[in-house]
Amino acid sequence: MSTQPIQIQPLSQPVDIGGEVASFSPEVEAEIDAHLAKYPVMRSAILPLMFIVQRERGYLDAPGVAYLAQRLRLRITDIWEVATFYSMIYTQPVGKYHIQICRTLSCKIMGEPGITDHVCNKLGIKPGETTPDGKFTVSLVECLGSCGTAPMFQIGFDYHENLTTEKVDQIFDSLK
Amino acid sequence: MSASVSRPRRFSSQFLITALFTVYGSQFTVHSSQFTVSGSQFTVFKMATEVIKVKINSKEFEVPKGARLIDVCRDKAFDIPSFCYYSDLALQASCRMCLVRIEKMPKLQTSCTIICTDGMIVTTQSEEIEKAQRSMLEFLLANHPLDCPVCDRGGECELQELTFDWGGLEERFIEKKNYQPERYLSPMVANDPQRCILCKRCTRVCDEWMGEDAIEAGGRGANTVIGTYGGWLDCSQCGNCIEVCPTGTLLDGTYRHQARPWELAQTISTCSYCSDGCEMSLGSRAGELMRIVARDRYVNGHNGEFLCIKGRFGHPFVNHEDRLRTPLIRYKKGGKLIPATWDEAVRHVAEKLKAVTDVHGAEALGVVGSPRITNEANYALHKFATEVVGTNNYAATDAFSLKPFFDNLGAPLATHRDIRYAKTILLIGGEPEELQPLTAKQIRQAVRNGAAKLIVVNSVPIRLVEHAARFIHIRPGTESAAIWALGNSANEATAAQKMGIEASELSALRQTVSETEGDVIIMFGGELNAAAQVIVAQLANTFRADARRVLLHPLPIYNNSVGVHDMGMMNGAMSVAGMLDGAGSSIRALYVAGSFLPEHLRGREEALAKLDFLVVQELFETDTTAFADVVLPAASFAEVDGTFTNNDGLVQRVRQSIPPVNQAKPDWMITAALAAELGTDFGFEMSASAVFREIADRVPAYSGLRYPVLKDESNPVQARYNIVEPLDLSSALKELQQTVAALLDTGEKTDVTPKVGHELFKIGTLTDKVSQFHLLAAGNPRPDTVRVSPLYQITVDAKLQAEPAVAGD
Amino acid sequence: MFIGAIGCEPLQLARVHLENSRSLDVYRKHGGYEAIKKVLDSMSPDDVIGELKKSALRGRGGAGFPTGMKWSFVPKDSPKPKYVVCNADESEPGTFKDRYLMERDPHMLIEGMLIAAYALGAKTNYIYTRGEYRYLIDIMDVALAEARAAGLLGDKILGTDFGAEIYTHTGAGAYICGEETALLSSLEGMRGHPRMKPPFPAVSGLYSAPTVVNNVETLTAVPDIIKLGGAAYQKLGTEKSGGTKVWSVSGHVNRPGVYELPMGYDDMEKFIMEDCGGMRDGKQLKAVIPGGSSVYIMRADQIIGKDVRMDYEGIVAAGSSVGSGGFIVMDETVDVFESTKNLTEFYKHESCGWCTPCREGTDWLVKVFKRIAAGHGRPEDAQLMLDLCDNIEGKSFCPLGDAAAWPIQSAIKRFPEDFRKHLIREQ
Numbered sequence A: 001m002s003t004q005p006i007q008i009q010p011l012s013q014p015v016d017i018g019g020e021v022a023s024f025s026p027e028v029e030a031e032i033d034a035h036l037a038k039y040p041v042m043r044s045a046i047l048p049l050m051f052i053v054q055r056e057r058g059y060l061d062a063p064g065v066a067y068l069a070q071r072l073r074l075r076i077t078d079i080w081e082v083a084t085f086y087s088m089i090y091t092q093p094v095g096k097y098h099i100q101i102c103r104t105l106s107c108k109i110m111g112e113p114g115i116t117d118h119v120c121n122k123l124g125i126k127p128g129e130t131t132p133d134g135k136f137t138v139s140l141v142e143c144l145g146s147c148g149t150a151p152m153f154q155i156g157f158d159y160h161e162n163l164t165t166e167k168v169d170q171i172f173d174s175l176k
Numbered sequence B: 001m002s003a004s005v006s007r008p009r010r011f012s013s014q015f016l017i018t019a020l021f022t023v024y025g026s027q028f029t030v031h032s033s034q035f036t037v038s039g040s041q042f043t044v045f046k047m048a049t050e051v052i053k054v055k056i057n058s059k060e061f062e063v064p065k066g067a068r069l070i071d072v073c074r075d076k077a078f079d080i081p082s083f084c085y086y087s088d089l090a091l092q093a094s095c096r097m098c099l100v101r102i103e104k105m106p107k108l109q110t111s112c113t114i115i116c117t118d119g120m121i122v123t124t125q126s127e128e129i130e131k132a133q134r135s136m137l138e139f140l141l142a143n144h145p146l147d148c149p150v151c152d153r154g155g156e157c158e159l160q161e162l163t164f165d166w167g168g169l170e171e172r173f174i175e176k177k178n179y180q181p182e183r184y185l186s187p188m189v190a191n192d193p194q195r196c197i198l199c200k201r202c203t204r205v206c207d208e209w210m211g212e213d214a215i216e217a218g219g220r221g222a223n224t225v226i227g228t229y230g231g232w233l234d235c236s237q238c239g240n241c242i243e244v245c246p247t248g249t250l251l252d253g254t255y256r257h258q259a260r261p262w263e264l265a266q267t268i269s270t271c272s273y274c275s276d277g278c279e280m281s282l283g284s285r286a287g288e289l290m291r292i293v294a295r296d297r298y299v300n301g302h303n304g305e306f307l308c309i310k311g312r313f314g315h316p317f318v319n320h321e322d323r324l325r326t327p328l329i330r331y332k333k334g335g336k337l338i339p340a341t342w343d344e345a346v347r348h349v350a351e352k353l354k355a356v357t358d359v360h361g362a363e364a365l366g367v368v369g370s371p372r373i374t375n376e377a378n379y380a381l382h383k384f385a386t387e388v389v390g391t392n393n394y395a396a397t398d399a400f401s402l403k404p405f406f407d408n409l410g411a412p413l414a415t416h417r418d419i420r421y422a423k424t425i426l427l428i429g430g431e432p433e434e435l436q437p438l439t440a441k442q443i444r445q446a447v448r449n450g451a452a453k454l455i456v457v458n459s460v461p462i463r464l465v466e467h468a469a470r471f472i473h474i475r476p477g478t479e480s481a482a483i484w485a486l487g488n489s490a491n492e493a494t495a496a497q498k499m500g501i502e503a504s505e506l507s508a509l510r511q512t513v514s515e516t517e518g519d520v521i522i523m524f525g526g527e528l529n530a531a532a533q534v535i536v537a538q539l540a541n542t543f544r545a546d547a548r549r550v551l552l553h554p555l556p557i558y559n560n561s562v563g564v565h566d567m568g569m570m571n572g573a574m575s576v577a578g579m580l581d582g583a584g585s586s587i588r589a590l591y592v593a594g595s596f597l598p599e600h601l602r603g604r605e606e607a608l609a610k611l612d613f614l615v616v617q618e619l620f621e622t623d624t625t626a627f628a629d630v631v632l633p634a635a636s637f638a639e640v641d642g643t644f645t646n647n648d649g650l651v652q653r654v655r656q657s658i659p660p661v662n663q664a665k666p667d668w669m670i671t672a673a674l675a676a677e678l679g680t681d682f683g684f685e686m687s688a689s690a691v692f693r694e695i696a697d698r699v700p701a702y703s704g705l706r707y708p709v710l711k712d713e714s715n716p717v718q719a720r721y722n723i724v725e726p727l728d729l730s731s732a733l734k735e736l737q738q739t740v741a742a743l744l745d746t747g748e749k750t751d752v753t754p755k756v757g758h759e760l761f762k763i764g765t766l767t768d769k770v771s772q773f774h775l776l777a778a779g780n781p782r783p784d785t786v787r788v789s790p791l792y793q794i795t796v797d798a799k800l801q802a803e804p805a806v807a808g809d
Numbered sequence C: 001m002f003i004g005a006i007g008c009e010p011l012q013l014a015r016v017h018l019e020n021s022r023s024l025d026v027y028r029k030h031g032g033y034e035a036i037k038k039v040l041d042s043m044s045p046d047d048v049i050g051e052l053k054k055s056a057l058r059g060r061g062g063a064g065f066p067t068g069m070k071w072s073f074v075p076k077d078s079p080k081p082k083y084v085v086c087n088a089d090e091s092e093p094g095t096f097k098d099r100y101l102m103e104r105d106p107h108m109l110i111e112g113m114l115i116a117a118y119a120l121g122a123k124t125n126y127i128y129t130r131g132e133y134r135y136l137i138d139i140m141d142v143a144l145a146e147a148r149a150a151g152l153l154g155d156k157i158l159g160t161d162f163g164a165e166i167y168t169h170t171g172a173g174a175y176i177c178g179e180e181t182a183l184l185s186s187l188e189g190m191r192g193h194p195r196m197k198p199p200f201p202a203v204s205g206l207y208s209a210p211t212v213v214n215n216v217e218t219l220t221a222v223p224d225i226i227k228l229g230g231a232a233y234q235k236l237g238t239e240k241s242g243g244t245k246v247w248s249v250s251g252h253v254n255r256p257g258v259y260e261l262p263m264g265y266d267d268m269e270k271f272i273m274e275d276c277g278g279m280r281d282g283k284q285l286k287a288v289i290p291g292g293s294s295v296y297i298m299r300a301d302q303i304i305g306k307d308v309r310m311d312y313e314g315i316v317a318a319g320s321s322v323g324s325g326g327f328i329v330m331d332e333t334v335d336v337f338e339s340t341k342n343l344t345e346f347y348k349h350e351s352c353g354w355c356t357p358c359r360e361g362t363d364w365l366v367k368v369f370k371r372i373a374a375g376h377g378r379p380e381d382a383q384l385m386l387d388l389c390d391n392i393e394g395k396s397f398c399p400l401g402d403a404a405a406w407p408i409q410s411a412i413k414r415f416p417e418d419f420r421k422h423l424i425r426e427q
């Protein structure tokens, strides 16, 4: 009897999933190859590759998922189970600017509610929503490791710290 | 108030302890040693079973080293609740129900993860443990709907039972439950995600048993759900996820809201589809077969809770409205079949058969048995042919004959348990994952949980190749060459050339087998010709050694392919094809139980029309009955008592679950009635057990068997096949050499792995009666909404029903 | 934000204020890569592990397990490859020290990992960084490329026979992936579920091979241990907790930041009230969470005048633990009921869903908190929550369940008035 989770072997050949499969430019393919080269097991590259697909296609859409399954020699459910576990992998479209406001304790006591209200009022949406033009999404997320510079949010991968309403306004002006 | 539960729940755990003690000596020896093949033919190994002492609830016990605490406790009748623990699946330890206190360990420990050590002191019942276990149940029930009356699983739900057994549960959860709508995951599988307790048995059986990994957990934390990408389940639809689900989360979509479990009479019987012979429980109500399950609370066979799609869902034919209602007589060639009484029909058949044999001699009558009906039925047919008519022209409608194999058997047959614990498995030809799903499951578990080496010799990269340590990809049709090379290593180079492989692959294969310590199991499919079968049957002599047992496992297609051979139906002078070819000349009349296979009729469409007289016993009107002069309604496996013999050589009981439908009669009774009309009294006195007693007296492999001996499906009995002395194989090798020489070395190998279900979803006479199979054969289209049964939404074009899915398409 | 050492010479933070502190040149100019040179020149793997044992370095990821001992568990004779994995998943609320260590001094981490790889015989090594720290991954990639170009990675490092490679890996938003076995699952490309222990990663970890998982700060301490010698390093701290520790401070203090203190620093009150600049706006101190969210919350009166020594034993004696060293300081304006609710929501969001008590328990607790916050509290809810916590604690599959229970248990016991306010509504 096994006590370790059973290692999933790559399939001997990719499963024909049907439907469209995403394709990428040679540069992106090279980037993907570089990630795959880091690991003795292909599956390990699943998260880096998901970020790449997400960067290229906005989110993990069906062709993107099909691509990953084929590229990593995995079943489509393997991609799905992993994608839905991690909060940074999007299986639904998100806005061009994804504003992720930290809601955890340090930020909370240092003024997060005010920042959230301000951002939401500015955009006319509630946390978890996307503006109708698909430009902005606002989410409340858990601690982003900026507690000493709270309150803060992240837009995409960029940290914006020690926020005040004025600073938020400036940041938004620079985005437009 | 005590946390202990008296209801027996999982038999399988006790099983495992037995298995630990007797991994090699088949466990059947324990109870009925006279029926096993063990003995002088091979060395029986016993695993070193070191015994250690553990103290549970102040009582001391001796247990085999390496035993799992939860199994031990249950074996010693200390009940431990659990949901996620399941014998022989990857450990999960997530439900946290099985907590116990172990001295010197800081916290309560999950007994499912603990291996007993010498001197371990364990407490399974205390206030602290009860509080912990009750609180886990409380957590599980928090978001679980408590509307058990609407749940199909009510009455056999493990969650419900535990709650009921413990009683006195105060409901402290007053919040709103998380909501998720019910849906269908496939035509077979209904899903109520809210009821899920995330034990993940379903995902583990899907992966570890079926190798499909079609169903998985998605999401995180309290939002975790069991499901699939896109919400539609594309898999072999075995339904094992339904079976192992302890709650009403995964449900039989074909049986939704049809019956309550406690209304059903449960009858333990054997599957009527493939040669693996899964034990199952037929649930019937008022003469109707409602469902088939293998839940361990009802049945405990060698398949555990495993069934494949056919076994589990392929039963609606039993009560189908198309079942023949009465005997039918076609008084005039080209005329209509007209209903008749049994007396009329039997008299008519007897007269006609007598007329044919009187004029053309006994040999002009051919008798055709079937690998799908019971041993009793085939025995009666054999007796009819040889003793009543006196004809040598009898045969059975099987896809291939195993006679050369059994006649030259050089080693015992492997049981499915042997396969699970084997160290090397050599699979030559065949496609068990589609044709013998239980064998495939055992292979997978042997490889993944038991680190066995699987060697696949096949012209197609079948799905099992995924688990293979070595895949020898040969040209189509050259399986015999592989056998020829295994028979004599001098042939390797020539054989390799014919097979389109490197000779070194064959020597590596030979090496792997010769290095094995433990069991080697050689399996083969229908691709082998007679000479190759002889050599396979004798291969054990080549590879047997002190450290190694070699066992054989044929892969015939039908549920009673082995039994029909044992009953002597393969000993006739003519094959089925020969009879059809001789129709109208050497053969004037045929008495057929069941129907001819499409491959028999293909190219011989005219044959049946040429007969003077054709009598057929069937469930339905078929291509064969279309030409019949008399059609007699036969009873299906659910309506008869009898036995099937599976590919392990296990003689398994078939039990009557419902009275015969319409005017059907068991096949052997029909044959006995015809014999009586022709003046021979078989002396069976309407009792299947009398037929079997006669079988046991006449068939040496079955000698001494009686129905009572076969009654416990958890202790199956293997037929005692004669194992011949090592043979000189030179003539068989020479014969095979000619076959090999005639092979073309140009055949194209396929690189495409066949689609899941390409054989399983094939529409046949029986599966034709299951509407869901049509959806599957048509590619399992996703309906517009998964909230409603796909059957209400998708109607399948009639054309699709005729064209089965084809390999690789 | 303040970054610097107090009460000792900066070790971990020695170079953070230098210009271009990230670059290989600056690192080398200030003693960088001398430790690995010393190791390769004159020390056997066992010597390295011996020094670590002498240093009394305890893991900085939260569990505080002696690092030298952890390394010595790796079987020497295993035929499998071995791996060193750096845990840079830093997601514990209130903790951000690893971020600044990597941002300002990436080569220190590389050197620490190289020494670990040498001691353990690992060829391939990974830095598992949380997905949100993308910019740190980029910084590390640049630093790794620099090191590779300088012959500090790859085959024949510094001209010796020792070779090792280090790669970055990204998480994707899951706190549980900080737990070492969940981290390994995630690194293998699976869902980030923790795994059963035993087998411990040191025996069967990444790809079922022997693996050591260490926190960033643990690994960055290694070069200094080698340079100073284990015994000297230990002397910087206390007998059982050697060396210095980097604390993250956030909340209502005047000078939040990253502070390096010697282990056993006296005392916590002075640290908060003086070193961190005291409370903002002259408010009163109400509560402190000293070790990231997963420890007991402390009342001000457990600190003020209590001379709390800042090391593992000292803080435990005072009624909490070091955890990951994330100080969250709260003043009198904070409602501890609210802050506990906030943390419980965090644990609910981050529970991996594997085991029953953690998955269902955190969900239930959040529902209770929300109901109370909506004005439907009942006096018996305090007891209910304590009982639920008791049912989670010690029964969950991994320590996340315990971590979710502790803040609630301690908050209800230590700040009953904040809960009473919500549970009993004066008519």
Ligand SMILES: Cc1cc2nc3c(=O)[nH]c(=O)nc-3n(C[C@H](O)[C@H](O)[C@H](O)COP(=O)(O)O)c2cc1C
Binding pocket: C058, C059, C060, C061, C062, C063, C064, C065, C067, C070, C087, C088, C089, C090, C091, C092, C175, C176, C177, C178, C179, C180, C181, C213, C214, C215, C216, C218, C219, C398, C399, C400, C403
């Ligand atoms: C829920 C949970 C989260 C954790 N998160 C982190 C983390 O973010 N960073 C970290 O270094 N260790 C974290 N740990 C501790 C690790 O499991 C592990 O103890 C640590 O990586 C070992 O390194 P060390 O010995 O250097 O401390 C976490 C543990 C648990 C139970």
Ligand code: SF4
Binding pocket: B195, B196, B197, B198, B199, B200, B201, B202, B203, B226, B241, B244, B245, B246, B247, B249, B250
């Ligand atoms: S669906 Fe059923 S078997 Fe599968 S995890 Fe959920 S409760 Fe368990």
Ligand code: FES
Binding pocket: C176, C194, C351, C352, C353, C354, C355, C358, C359, C396, C397, C398, C399, C400, C401
């Ligand atoms: S997430 Fe670890 S115990 Fe549940």
